[in-house]
Amino acid sequence: MNMLEVNDLSISFIQYSNGLRQKNIRVISDLNVAIKTGEVLAAVGASGSGKSLLAHAILGILPNNSRMTGTIKYNGEVLTPERQADLRGKEIALVPQSVNYLDPLMQVGAQVRNGSKNKEAVIAQREVFSRYNLASHVERLFPFQLSGGMARRVLVSTAIVSGARLVIADEPTPGLDAVAVKETLDFFRELANQGCAVMVITHDIETALKIADRIAVFYAGTTVEIASAEDFAGQGDELRHPYSKALWQALPQNRFEPIDGFQPSSNELHGGCLFAPRCSIATSRCASVLPAAREVRQGMVRCIYAS
Ligand SMILES: Nc1ncnc2c1ncn2[C@@H]1O[C@H](COP(=O)(O)OP(=O)(O)OP(=O)(O)O)[C@@H](O)[C@H]1O
Numbered sequence: 001m002n003m004l005e006v007n008d009l010s011i012s013f014i015q016y017s018n019g020l021r022q023k024n025i026r027v028i029s030d031l032n033v034a035i036k037t038g039e040v041l042a043a044v045g046a047s048g049s050g051k052s053l054l055a056h057a058i059l060g061i062l063p064n065n066s067r068m069t070g071t072i073k074y075n076g077e078v079l080t081p082e083r084q085a086d087l088r089g090k091e092i093a094l095v096p097q098s099v100n101y102l103d104p105l106m107q108v109g110a111q112v113r114n115g116s117k118n119k120e121a122v123i124a125q126r127e128v129f130s131r132y133n134l135a136s137h138v139e140r141l142f143p144f145q146l147s148g149g150m151a152r153r154v155l156v157s158t159a160i161v162s163g164a165r166l167v168i169a170d171e172p173t174p175g176l177d178a179v180a181v182k183e184t185l186d187f188f189r190e191l192a193n194q195g196c197a198v199m200v201i202t203h204d205i206e207t208a209l210k211i212a213d214r215i216a217v218f219y220a221g222t223t224v225e226i227a228s229a230e231d232f233a234g235q236g237d238e239l240r241h242p243y244s245k246a247l248w249q250a251l252p253q254n255r256f257e258p259i260d261g262f263q264p265s266s267n268e269l270h271g272g273c274l275f276a277p278r279c280s281i282a283t284s285r286c287a288s289v290l291p292a293a294r295e296v297r298q299g300m301v302r303c304i305y306a307s
Pocket residue numbers: 013027045046047048049050051052053054063097203265266
């Protein structure tokens with residue numbers, strides 16, 4: 001069963017230009033993704049492709065000047081803002097991308113326990129800290145006293161101590177050394193094995209492949225492909241979308257060929273397939289129709305030529 005289901009999610013920001021003229025800038029378009037109990041799904045894509053906004057939409061923490069359409073379901077139930085507030089930090093936890101999400105005025109131990117002073121919470125927090133090599137005095141420190149790597153371990157600890165069922169980790173590994181990276185990824189796998197659903201957001205396919213069952217490839221605010229991790233192999237022949245193939249082939253151990261051009265920015269999105277201007281197999285048809293999401297070989301793809 002799907003623990004999380006995101007259907008036709010679109011997000012835009014209202015911007016004021018030339019005085020009072022209002023402009024809607026669309027940053028996520030018709031995005032679909034789902035995660036099952038026991039599964040780790042990686043969301044992979046370049047900077048600005050909409051990964052963090054998806055995380056914030058699920059948690060219900062989008063900025064005030066944004067508008068969202070589409071539905072997000074948790075265990076089959078549509079999430080309303082009230083329900084999101086109830087579940088946030090309890091059943092649904094975020095490991096945020098930036099350490100700025102830590103409260104600068106609160107000792108980190110208390111933050112990880114969500115303010116709780118009860119005995120079990122303190123024990124759980126201390127166990128996780130020792131597991132992450134955070135010395136016993138660290139719980140009394142304030143965020144500004146932590147190194148970058150320590151702060152990231154504190155953020156991961158917060159999600160773990162919360163006992164959440166759905167964990168969304170936004171770039172959890174930068175600033176960690178190789179051992180801590182492995183430990184963190186292993187821990188997410190363990191959470192999934194215990195029946196949680198985990199989404200790991202990363203711009204790095206190699207990190208994603210170390211942990212994910214399935215990979216959702218983001219481009220310019222939508223998912224262009226959702227494939228099983230095994231499909232990222234060899235020449236990438238099992239992949240369905242030209243962008244996923246190009247990403248895969250750009251890795252040093254593969255052809256090491258960069259993709260020409262740039263991801264369009266949100267104020268220059270045109271009709272048609274957003275990847276078409278950079279795609280080697282694009283035709284005039286691609287410029288006119290936005291490809292619908294369809295199922296191909298047990299994966300999802302948005303390309304009219306995928307087979
Ligand atoms: N508050 C905001 N107002 C206007 N535009 C925004 C706002 N927040 C994000 N955006 C735009 O939305 C798009 C997606 O941003 P998002 O942070 O989700 O990208 P990302 O995939 O997480 O990138 P990164 O890998 O750099 O973290 C970007 O083009 C960004 O500029």
